[in-house]
Amino acid sequence: MYQFAPLIILFPLVGFLINGLLGRKIKNETIVGGIGTIAVAASFVIGLGIFFEMLSRPIEERSQVVTVFEWISAGTLSVNVAYQVDQLSILMTLIVTGVGSLIHLYSIGYMHGDAGFWRFFTYLNLFIFAMLNLVLADNYLLMFLGWEGVGLCSYLLIGFWYDRNFEKGTTGDAAKKAFIVNRIGDFGFLLAMFLIFNTFGSLAYESVFAQAKGFSVGDNVMFWITLLMFVGATGKSAQIPLYIWLPDAMAGPTPVSALIHAATMVTAGIYMVARSSILFALAPGTMEIVAVIGLATAFFAGTIGLVQNDIKKVLAYSTVSQLGYMFLACGVGAFAAGLFHVMTHAFFKALLFLGSGAVIHAMHDEQDIQKMGGLQKYMPWTFRTFLIGSFAISGFPLLSGFFSKDEILWKAFADGAPWMWVIAALAAGVTAFYMFRLVSLTFLGKERFDHHHIHPHEAPKTMLIPLLVLALLSVIGGYVGIPHVLGGHNYFEEFLEPIFAGANSKMMLPMHDSAALELGLMAGSVAIGLLGMFAGWKIYTQKIEVAEHTAKKFSGLHKLLWNKYFVDEIYDAGIVNPIKQTSDRFLWKIFDVKVIDNTLNYSAKFIEATSNIFRRIQTGVVQSYAIVFVAGILVMLGYLMGR
Amino acid sequence: MFCCGVLGVVVRRNAIVIFMSIELMLNAVNLSLVAFSSFLGDSTGQMLVFFVMVVAAAEAAIGLAIIIALFRNKQTVYVDEINILKW
Amino acid sequence: MTFEQGVFYFLAIVTVVSAVMMLLQRNPVNSALYLILNFFCLGGLYLTLNAQFIAMVHIMVYAGAIMVLFLFVIMLLNLGDDKSLRQHLGLRMYLGIAFSVGLFLELLYILGFSSANNYTQQSPTAVEMGTVEYIGKILFTKFLFPFEITSFLLLAAIIGAVMLAKKKIIQ
Incomplete structure (x- = not known):
């Protein structure tokens, strides 16, 4: 069954293409919804089949890599589109496709009558495709592809009702916030990948983890790699300091919140940490940071959820809090x-x-x-x-x-x-x-x-x-x-x-008796x-x-909690607005206009000036040209004389 | 003689005089060709002179025709007044 | 000094002097006359070099036909005197004079100091090479092809001249 693993990825992709290209024409909601749901359900069935086969195999043979094609081969970097089918990935696959197909079914009822019904299922299928790539990949680059893909689908789905208002802005603003904050985390992930490639010479799990066995605990490079990966995880899995997008993400339809922001996408960070467990084990410093941040987030988000009045916001903060628990577990080695x-x-x-x-x-x-x-x-x-x-x-x-x-x-x-x-x-x-x-x-x-x-x-x-x-x-x-x-x-x-x-x-965890x-x-x-x-x-x-x-009685504390500890406002004042001001005043008005434009203008003027000098050679008088002839003859004769 | 011809081309303004200087140059070359032919005992030089003369004659005819046409249009034969191809 | 050498020097000096005088004349007719004198002297020089045919042809074609043509055109255009050369000594003039003098010096150097053979004696076959029969023989055997081509050349020249000198036909 293992060789059918690529089909797991393929079905949602096909569903995405069918719904995306033809969805608008198919007026029947049941068919559109059906295609979406069946695509994911089929993936679930195959995943289940692989799971049972896995159970029947001895432990050493449970992990296998199924290669589809060679993706990049540039110098020393060689990355394949290949899928690692092992216990961890099949577990995540079953969760994603199982819960995912249930949510697809639910969405048929929930989104009934919506004008963008087909668009919804298109994006959902695309999301499942990206998420499956993430969990089944056998190398960090393919995982990053899925990582970015789910971020993109998150953006598309949060801003699904693009003409609606949401709190202080529009749903589009909430979607942008999610995407941009995610990007900050992704930058960390990217840097980590560069370091990994630099250290291990490869991005494939098998190669990296095999080589990692040779490193010693407390290695400095490992610390930086894992720390940067964790930055990526905080972005995707909404931990302190990058959790701010998740409550705003409630602007999207509820099935989106259920699927992406509860069950699957936000768990991508934890999957990443778990997959790279050996790298984290080699960096106890990072593990401590992970545990502390997880713990802090769990408590912090819980307190905010105490006083929220929007039903989805409560659940959103609850998600952030529970994710903190998961990171706490990873941070202590469990x-x-x-x-x-x-x-x-x-x-x-x-x-x-x-x-x-x-x-x-x-x-x-x-x-x-x-x-x-x-x-x-x-x-x-x-x-x-x-x-x-x-x-x-x-x-x-x-x-x-x-x-x-x-x-x-x-x-x-x-x-x-x-x-x-x-x-x-x-x-x-x-x-x-x-x-x-x-x-x-x-x-x-x-x-x-x-x-x-x-x-x-x-x-x-x-x-x-x-x-x-x-x-x-x-x-x-x-x-x-x-x-x-x-x-x-x-x-x-x-x-x-x-x-x-x-x-x-x-x-080397202590034994507990x-x-x-x-x-x-x-x-x-x-x-x-x-x-x-x-x-x-x-x-x-x-x-x-x-x-x-x-x-x-505790009105001050209540206000603090109700305003989410003013974190958004702090970020706005400290980071977002200064960047905006710098871009506006400096980057635009000074740098762009004066430096870049002037470079172009002055290089043009320079050429004009030099050509003004040179055009005087064309006097139009034949004798000048004859003089040039003679000069040329002189030079040639001189050259021949000299030899 | 050759250098006289060159000097003439460069210095004089009258187009006809320039032309005459060109003829002077051609003749200078003819002279050297004949001289070499005589001293080397090879008749190729004289043949060449023959053809050069033919060409010179033809070119003189055409050149003068051009000067006449130019005169008809610009009413002048002074070359430094014919400078429309200026920048 | 032998007779031949004396003739040569006389003719050479007159040639050069007339060339120089041609340049310096203000009246184009005077220039043409000096050029004719130049051509006659050249013809004489050709004779001393035993190139009889060439000498005759030279006098006939150049002095007889081409210079006459020149004089026709000068008279036709009815030009007055040129302005004195001293009046427009510009950059162009200086450059031109400088380059020409330079050219002269270079040529002197090449001819004078190069390691060429010294030609002091004319070749013994020179006399018979200059005759009409000999030239005719060579012209129609070895140089036949260029000979025929020149006829085309002359045809083209004639057509060109006629076209250029025509008055425009007004419909």
Whole structure:
């Protein structure tokens, strides 16, 4: 089956081409949507086939490179379009195509009636194509191609409703912000690639990782390579300092938020870090930075989400926060745990976003939760699935989020430092609190919306089925990674072990034997989570006055949080505006006009001046020419004389 | 004689005199050709002189025709007044 | 000094003097007359070099035909005297004089100091080479082709001259 791997990439590309070129002509929405969905679903099926074959192979043979064609061959640089099919990439492929096809199905219902229906599915398929290139590539350059491709599709999809206003600008502004901030990160990635090529002489994973084994831990070059790669990751996966684009990205349609900004694109950074695990293992300095930034982002974004009133914004900050957890895991060396959380997060975050999309759809594009409430009785199934998702993200015992988050917390304590556990657990509590605040304000309590104009109804079947599937996955998805201490077998970690073998050998993590400590910490985090859930539910359903009272009492803090710590304004004042001013005043008015234009003008004038001198040779008088003849004869004779 | 001819071409303004200087140059060459032919015992020189004379005659005819045509248009034979091909 | 040498020197001096005088005349008719004198002397020089045929042809063609043509044109155009040369001594004039003098000096150098054979004696066959029969024989055997070509040349010259001198036909 392995040789069919290129087909996984091909199907979405074909879907993109068909919808892109003919979509406008095909008036039937079902066909356009169907083509898009089937393309991704077909990729999922092939991925599944490869997965099962992989399981049947012995461990040493599970990783294989399928080459399609030679792409670049220039001097010492040789890059192929080749796909590395191994445990990590097949895991990501299944996540991307599985969740992706569900979201495609959902979009058929959500985007019904939209004028740009075919455009939507075109971009979605292009996105899946790029994302699959990213995760399946066997070298950094092809990954970069996918990296840029998903950035482009993100731009196209965020600004999909290009004629709408969004906050202080238009959706186009939000899309531009996403793209530009991403670019800053990409620059870091690019520099890292240059360094990699310089150090290892190749960009292909197999070659780089094999050579990396010969390096020693703490190597300076490794530090810079991994640091620059992490800069790229912060851009794509919305960590501090480049997370600012993700909340603005909510300007796009909800399926876009679900697919790109929850389940797949933002996980690209984590995939990159996990793939290059051996390089990171060789640079403990960077690992520390990764862990600290992940932790800080998790807590930071969680606090902002506490006071937001837009349903999608809450979920956006929640995504940023959960991504912080994943980076924390990678930073302390628990790459498998980070990827476990990627998988479970894809399930429940996509579920939450799609659920919120159903709510927005039913409320006629109203997104402010202060204007919702009591929707439970109008949309029972949406409510139930949304509740399951909220439980999962808050780490309710035995749901998928519990297993993945808990493993991260344990590893943060054991392989990182105890203070990391404390802050991470607090962030988990905050997560639980704001999720249940969201649930309470949206679905429970008093109905605060205008009954005359808004008639909420249950979502149509095409939208409900993905919700149900994802809810199911959110529940059972954790059972592949039950930790030892609870008596289970961590299949997930075992499956991915060969990928991280190189990194593990370099890291030399301490062995953990105390089951009691682990159980104790688990109990502690569960307790914090339950407390958060209960508090959120109780306050926002029954005692809203407590919330309002607290907000007034800490009005300064509330204002700070509500304005997102003024980070956007700081960036604007510190970076964006100075650049604009410099460009305007200096680069344009002085450099462009005076230097560049004048160079051209004066070179023309110079030529004119010299030719003015030379044209006087043409006197028009024959005798002058005769004189020149004679002069020439003189010269020639002189030359002949001299010989 | 040759150098006299060159001097004439360069210095005089009258087109006809210039032409006569050209004839002077041609004749100078003729003279040297005949001299060499005589001293070397080769008759090629005299043959060449013969042909040079033919050419000179033809060229004199044409040249004078041109000067007449020029005179008809510009009413002058002084070459430094015929400078339309100036910059 | 032998008779031949004396004749040669006399003719040579007159040739050069007349050439120089031709340059310096203000009246173009005077210039033409000096040129005719020059041609006669040249003819004499040809005779001393045993080129009889050439000498005769020279006198007939040049002094007889071409100079007559020149004089016709001068009379036709009815030119007055030229202005004195001293009146327009410009850069052009200086340059021209300088170059010509330079040329003269160079040629002197080449002819005088080069390692050429010294020609003091005329070749013994020179006498019979100059005769009409001999030249005619060579002309029609060795140099036949150029001879025929020159007829074309003359044809072209005649047509050209006629075309140039025609008055424009006004329809």
